Amino acid sequence: MKERGLLIVLSGPSGVGKGTVRKELFSQEDTAFEYSISMTTRKPREGEVDGIDYFFKSREEFEKLISQNKLLEWAEYVGNYYGTPVDYVEKTLSEGKDVFLEIEVQGALQVRNAFPEGLFIFLSPPSLNELKNRIVTRGTETEELINNRMKVAKEEIVMMDAYDYVVENENVLFACDRIKAIVTAEHCRRERVAPRYKKILEVE
Ligand SMILES: Nc1nc2c(ncn2[C@@H]2O[C@H](COP(=O)(O)OP(=O)(O)O)[C@@H](O)[C@H]2O)c(=O)[nH]1
Numbered sequence: 001m002k003e004r005g006l007l008i009v010l011s012g013p014s015g016v017g018k019g020t021v022r023k024e025l026f027s028q029e030d031t032a033f034e035y036s037i038s039m040t041t042r043k044p045r046e047g048e049v050d051g052i053d054y055f056f057k058s059r060e061e062f063e064k065l066i067s068q069n070k071l072l073e074w075a076e077y078v079g080n081y082y083g084t085p086v087d088y089v090e091k092t093l094s095e096g097k098d099v100f101l102e103i104e105v106q107g108a109l110q111v112r113n114a115f116p117e118g119l120f121i122f123l124s125p126p127s128l129n130e131l132k133n134r135i136v137t138r139g140t141e142t143e144e145l146i147n148n149r150m151k152v153a154k155e156e157i158v159m160m161d162a163y164d165y166v167v168e169n170e171n172v173l174f175a176c177d178r179i180k181a182i183v184t185a186e187h188c189r190r191e192r193v194a195p196r197y198k199k200i201l202e203v204e
């Protein structure tokens with residue numbers, strides 16, 4: 001039987017650069033994780049494609065997925081639902097592949113309960129001012145939504161203690177390097193424990 005893959009959870013406040021870091025990671029050839037595409041009731045932004053950026057759902061469809069236990073976690077975030085399809089995650093982990101989730105903080109805490117063995121990484125902004133600059137510069141939110149997201153961000157930043165690692169996103173490439181280094185280190189840490197040493201001793 002194949003060893004199960006690692007569940008990697010990247011989380012942090014909106015606008016910190018999770019999407020940017022994730023896209024950069026997945027554009028790099030040596031990234032060996034599988035990205036789990038989330039479900040959302042948010043309307044697609046310009047250029048977003050159903051089945052690539054998200055699976056876009058109506059509120060009714062999403063609520064049906066919740067009642068059928070099809071989501072590993074879900075959260076209502078600034079007026080929309082977001083959730084992770086459980087079947088994809090389970091299937092991919094059982095094939096021995098690492099799965100990468102990019103989700104907000106409430107959802108990450110739910111995954112922590114369901115998968116305590118996951119690897120939880122908090123992407124932090126260099127400062128609150130820089131976080132606001134990034135959300136404003138992205139230009140996808142109205143002023144009211146920006147203020148909502150900043151309010152949520154303050155509550156989220158204090159949750160970083162609940163994560164295994166904190167990576168500061170000052171520079172996207174440095175953040176990606178650190179995430180990959182953390183994943184590599186985590187694999188080495190897990191392989192250190194049984195049955196790896198048994199395998200080595202058996203050869204003698
Ligand atoms: N809990 C949860 N959060 C998600 C999921 N997918 C995306 N998110 C998070 O929902 C928040 C809003 O996402 P989005 O509307 O795409 O805005 P953006 O990430 O700020 O560009 C972000 O913090 C995402 O990381 C998911 O499946 N579950």
Ligand SMILES: Nc1ncnc2c1ncn2[C@@H]1O[C@H](COP(=O)(O)OP(=O)(O)O)[C@@H](O)[C@H]1O
Pocket residue numbers: 012013014015016017018019020021134135137138169170171172
């Ligand atoms: N390290 C960085 N330095 C400067 N700007 C960044 C950095 N990372 C991301 N950004 C910018 O910040 C904005 C928010 O990034 P995004 O990836 O959409 O955040 P999130 O997915 O966490 O909401 C985007 O305009 C993006 O180009």
